[in-house]
Amino acid sequence: MRSRFRSISPFAISAALILLGGSAIAASPGSSGLGDPYYPTDGNGGYDVDNYNLHLTYRPSTGVLSGTTTIKATAVQDLSAFNLDFALAVSAVKVNGANATFSRSGNEYTVTPASSLPGSSAFTVEVTYSDTPSSVSGTTWKKTSTVAMAVNEPHIARYWFPSSDHPRDKATYDVSIAVPDDGTTVVSNGVLQGTTIEPGGLKRWNWHSGVPAATYLTFVTIGKIAQTSTTSGGRPFITGYASDVTGSNLTNAKNSLNRTPEIINYLSTVFGPYPFEAIGGVVVKGIGFALETQTRPVYSASFFSSGTSSSVVAHENAHQWWGDSVSVDTWRNIWLNEGFASYAEWLWSEHIGNGTAQELANSTYNSHSSGSSFWQVVVAEPGAGNEFNSAIYDRGALGVHAVRVAVGDSTFFNILKTWQSERKSSTGTIEQFLALSERLSGRSLRSVFDTWLFKKGRPASPPGVSTVDAFASQAEPPSFAEIQHTHQLLAAGESR
Structure with missing residues (x-):
């Protein structure tokens, strides 16, 4: 019998095989990082994450965290590995339900799916794991006698869930964690969807965050935490206080966090509409900082040890706009987070009739002599590991005030609202903020930015004060101690 394929030449067969294999040949691994100059391996190339679904169990007695995280993502290239x-x-590890191979180098896993992932295609990754986060080398997971916490920056996600760990790759989250049903509470971001009782004496807590968040802004606190839930402006207002926060410390903390709705309402008038679906806060011991975890900041109890502190509440909630909704495109742009959150303290002080922003600018400037190392930090380029130097906060706030003085209040607040509305749920750079400020003000502001952000050295006078008048008043306004208290732990070199 004669085959009907005998007329096809070997060359044609080879060409057909090359064409059929074209997509596989084109597929390549995604990069091991997004190229942030400070942290080059943070984040991952080749895909964008859409949602993280964490279905975990935590045992406080052993510190073991176990379960599965499911990642829904979209390939942005033909991927042979990621x-x-x-x-x-x-x-x-499974990719699209099929077992995948994986290898590890440090804090980086390389996953090779059973078949390549076409560009623009949606895919799922299921990662099953079990470990003790508090004992992992380099961990920023905290475990005290009362609470376990995934709270830190710039790195925390990698110590409790697999991710593309960089602010550029935002996603929504479902955080579901089962813990012993003995009064142990789980607090995370967004809205509590409910709890369920599971076999083995476990209670599962289900949290959902429907607005994209950066990985480091997703948190969990687990322990004996008294949780309160009300509503404010139609949003859940959820707070939590660890059981070892007691006495006047607890009273002061509650009185401070209870002002959260009032503070958010005020900040909405200067930054634009609040960008998220819930508000609140958690107060714990065992950390030396407060962090702007999305929808629900976490505060060290030490901020309230000597009285109420609405300034730190203003600072962390200002971050819901500056850092959370609009995040840093790379970590060198940290001024866009900390400079504006610190300046929000000054705006809040002005709003409630304590020291004005100008008085606080004068006091901050005068508190650092010309020979101080404070003036040697370049705010726009602090360097890896130095992003949370006190100068980023305080000189950063002076820089924000300098922009306000240069353009006037009407234009200044228009710039702030426009930045937020144009970049909601995205990222930004200092250069982009400069360009927007120049566009809306109609004037060059490069010298202002150079003086306060891009150069070392103490400027001749505080912004808004002439050289002649710079030292006319040395008196600190009444709220300055409270403002400085917000930063006292930073001055001791602790991260925030």
Whole structure:
């Protein structure tokens, strides 16, 4: 019998095989990082994450965290392999339901799916793991006698869930964690969807965040935490206080956090509409900072040890706009987070009739002599590991005030609202903020930015004060001690 394929030449067959294999040949691994100059391996190339679904169990008695995180993502190239940022021990990985191979180098996992992922296609990754986060090398997971916490920056996600760990790759979150049903509470971001009782004496807490968040802004606190839930402006207002926060410390903390709705309402008038679906806060011991975890900041109890502190509440909630809704495109742009959150303290002080922003600018400037190392930090380029130097906060706030003085209040607040509305749920750079400020003010502001952000050295006078008048008043306004208290732990070199 004669085959009907005998007329096809070997050359044609070879060409057909090349064409059929074209997509596989074109597929390549995604990069192991997004190229942030400070942290080049943070984040991962080749895909964008849409949602993280964490279905975990935590045992306080052993500190073991176990379960599965499911990642929904979209390939942005033909992918033969991709990376995940993760520091815990993995037992299995599936891609689109099929077993995938994986290897580890430090805090980086390389995953090779059974078949390549076409560009623009949606895919799912299931990572199963079990480990003790508090004992992993380099961990920023905290475990005290009363609470376990995933709270820190710039790195925390990798110590409790696999991710593309960089602010550029925002996603929505479902955080579901089962803990012993003995009064142990789980507090995370967004809205509590409910709790369920599971076999083995466990209670599962289900949290949902429907507005995209950066990985480091997703948190969990687990322990004996008294949780309160009301509503404010139609949003859940959820607070939590660890059981070892007691006495006047607890009273002061509650009185401070209870002002959260009032503070958010005020900040909405200067930054634009509040960008998220919930508000609140958590107060714990065992950390030396407060962090702007999305929808629900976490505060060290030490901020309230000597009285109420609405300034730190203003600072962390200002971050809901500056850092959370609009995040840093790379970590060198940290001024866009901390400079504006610190300046929000000054605006809040002005709003409630304490020291004005100008008085606070004068006091901050006068508190650092010309020979101080404070003036040697370049705010726009602090360097890796120096992003949370006190100068980023205080000289950063002076820089914000300098922009306000240069353009006038009407234009200044228009700039702030426009930045937020144009970049909601995205990222930005200092240069982009400069360009917007110049566009809306109709004038060059490069010299202002150079003086306060891009150059070392103490400027001749505080912004808004002439050289002649710079030292006319040395008196600190009444609220200055409270403002400085917000930063006292930073001055001791602790991260925030």
